[in-house]
Amino acid sequence: MFGKQILILGDSGGPILQWKGTYWEQVGITSYGGGCHHSDPLSIFTRLTYYFDWIESVIKISLTTTTRKPPPQPVSYACDKTLSCGCGMSDVALVSSRIVGGENAIKNSWPMIVSLRFNGTNNHSCGGTILSNSYILTAAHCFRRISIDDPRGITIAAGMLNRSDPLQIIRNVDRIYIHPNFTNLPDDYRHDVALLHIDQPFVFASNSNITKTCIHRINPLIPVSENPKNGSRLAVIGWGLLLQQVPFIPEILQQAEIFAIDNRDPTCSVSINNTDFLFCSGLYEGEKDSCQGDSGGPIFQWAGKYWEQVGIVSHGKGCAIAGFPGVYVRLSYYYNWIEEILKRDGEHLEPEITQTTTPNTACTCKFNILTFGSLLLLFLPYRT
Numbered sequence: 001m002f003g004k005q006i007l008i009l010g011d012s013g014g015p016i017l018q019w020k021g022t023y024w025e026q027v028g029i030t031s032y033g034g035g036c037h038h039s040d041p042l043s044i045f046t047r048l049t050y051y052f053d054w055i056e057s058v059i060k061i062s063l064t065t066t067t068r069k070p071p072p073q074p075v076s077y078a079c080d081k082t083l084s085c086g087c088g089m090s091d092v093a094l095v096s097s098r099i100v101g102g103e104n105a106i107k108n109s110w111p112m113i114v115s116l117r118f119n120g121t122n123n124h125s126c127g128g129t130i131l132s133n134s135y136i137l138t139a140a141h142c143f144r145r146i147s148i149d150d151p152r153g154i155t156i157a158a159g160m161l162n163r164s165d166p167l168q169i170i171r172n173v174d175r176i177y178i179h180p181n182f183t184n185l186p187d188d189y190r191h192d193v194a195l196l197h198i199d200q201p202f203v204f205a206s207n208s209n210i211t212k213t214c215i216h217r218i219n220p221l222i223p224v225s226e227n228p229k230n231g232s233r234l235a236v237i238g239w240g241l242l243l244q245q246v247p248f249i250p251e252i253l254q255q256a257e258i259f260a261i262d263n264r265d266p267t268c269s270v271s272i273n274n275t276d277f278l279f280c281s282g283l284y285e286g287e288k289d290s291c292q293g294d295s296g297g298p299i300f301q302w303a304g305k306y307w308e309q310v311g312i313v314s315h316g317k318g319c320a321i322a323g324f325p326g327v328y329v330r331l332s333y334y335y336n337w338i339e340e341i342l343k344r345d346g347e348h349l350e351p352e353i354t355q356t357t358t359p360n361t362a363c364t365c366k367f368n369i370l371t372f373g374s375l376l377l378l379f380l381p382y383r384t
Contacts, residue, residue, distance in 0.1 A: 016045050077302055084204075085112070085350040086214035086306030094235060094257045102256035107161045110237050110253060112213040112309075115163055116142060116196075116296060120153040124163050124249055127238045127297025128156060129213040129309060131338070132347040133201040136173075137213065138296035139312050139329065140182040140194040148176040156198065159209035161253050163239050169210060171198035177341055179334070191277060192314045192329050194296075195341050213298060213309045216352045218332045225275040227332045228301050228310045230262040234281055235302070236326075238313065240294030258282050258299075261325050268325060277333040279311065282325030299328050306353060 012031065017024040028045035048055075056063055074095045079087035090108040114136055116126040128138035136156055146154065151173045160168040175197035183190040202210055218227045228234065237255045261268045261280040268280035281299060295314070300307040311328035331338075335349075342348055 077307075078305070079307070080305040083214075083306050083353060085212040086303070086308060086353075088112075088211065089208045092235065092255070092307070094255065102254040105161060105237060105253040105255045108209060110255070111159065111209055111211045113158075113237055113253065113297065115157045115160075115239060117155045117157065118146060118153060120155075122157075122164075124239050126295045127240070127313065128196070129298045130158060130202065130210060131195070131215070131349065132212060132342055133204075134198055134345060134347060135342055136196040136198065137215075137298075137309075137312065137338070138194050138196060139189075139314055140178045140192050141184065141189050141315070142296045143176060143178065143194060144184050148178060151176050151196075154196075156196065158202070159207060162251050163249075163253075164251055167209075169202070169207070171200055171202075173197065174199045179337065188273065189315055190273060191334075193312060193331075193334050193337075195338065197345070212350055214303070214306055214353070215309050215331055215335065215338070215349050217335050224277075224330065224332050225263060225279075227330070228260045228279065230260055232260040232301055232310075234258055234260060234299050234310070235307070236281070236294070236297070236299045236313065238294030238297035240297070240313075258326075271325065271327050275330075277330050278314065279328055279330050280325040281311070281328055303353070 014030045015026045016028040016030065018027045026048060028048055031044045031046050033043040052063065074093035076091050076093045079091055081087050081089060088108045088111040090106045092109045093106055095103055112129045114128045114130060115124045116128055116136075116138060117123055118125050126138055126142035128136045131137045154173040154176075156171050156173065157163070157168045158171070159165075173196045177195040177197075179191040179193045181191040182193070204210060204212070218224070235255055235257055237253060239249055239253060258281050261282065263269070263272075263275040263279065265280070271280060272278040297313045298309045299311040299313065301310045302308075309331060311331055314327050314329050339349055
């Protein structure tokens with residue numbers, strides 16, 4: 001399950017529930033498995049959809065309802081606007097809806113996003129984020145057909161919600177750093193990360209439409225492959241295709257809520273070659289995903305008072321196809337490489353932001369509520 005939170009004696013028969021945007025739906029029954037002293041406490045649940053007809057035949061009541069449920073309401077994330085990274089002047093509001101299957105972002109809510117343009121055009125090609133005064137973070141595969149020794153004609157556009165905004169901030173790229181171990185293999189990119197140096201530094205104090213993205217060093221006691229953790233609620237943004245079959249790039253920045261998928265899940269393990277530097281995210285049923293044009297853009301995790309960038313959009317099979325989640329670069333693996341390049345120009349990633357949260361403890365067997373992605377598991381307290 002999720003970290004050290006597991007099933008214990010007394011939970012059998014209890015529900016596991018999935019959030020449906022405006023209500024919780026029970027999708028299973030706690031059956032067996034788990035335990036405080038197991039090295040791999042896998043828990044097993046009964047899948048209720050299989051027994052739907054049998055339940056109705058016993059209770060003599062139809063479980064099907066034709067009552068229209070209210071549409072899901074957006075969840076607003078109150079950002080600490082005094083911080084130097086990870087927040088915009090407007091709070092992010094995300095709807096648990098189905099950027100494939102995404103929604104329009106709010107103006108000034110994601111001011112760290114940039115659009116990459118090639119060959120001297122204004123056409124959006126890839127996404128990226130502002131790392132520091134003079135550096136942009138993006139995906140290496142965006143440059144697989146570009147000469148990195150001659151970056152003329154490569155620009156980035158920042159400070160806009162609408163990619164055609166006449167007030168957008170344009171900078172020329174004058175240096176490109178591709179990770180030295182990047183492998184340019186279709187649908188099997190490895191170390192898919194790049195840094196771009198721009199010819200004129202950003203001045204953040206005079207423009208609230210731009211800010212830096214937050215990337216912090218993780219606790220050395222936490223394995224790199226567990227950041228983000230299985231089931232973490234994430235947000236991916238970009239100007240990529242809305243539908244794979246329709247070559248239409250939206251004018252307005254799109255956002256979507258998805259979830260980190262367990263490294264050992266079969267849908268994930270067939271898509272990635274190393275869980276230290278790649279992770280999967282999406283929905284098991286598809287419907288929401290990044291797509292062509294989102295490459296190089298960010299995927300974020302809410303950190304309590306700011307958005308932490310945990311990954312870069314890399315690749316995937318199609319867009320929002322059930323059983324094929326998106327594949328993302330795991331940024332915690334590349335912290336030292338990024339920081340070393342920035343230091344050459346006297347720049348740096350933003351310092352760690354102090355959090356006032358209570359850390360999780362090892363298995364205490366006293367958990368009452370467990371969230372797992374969009375699932376909720378209710379526990380009975382265990383007493384000896």
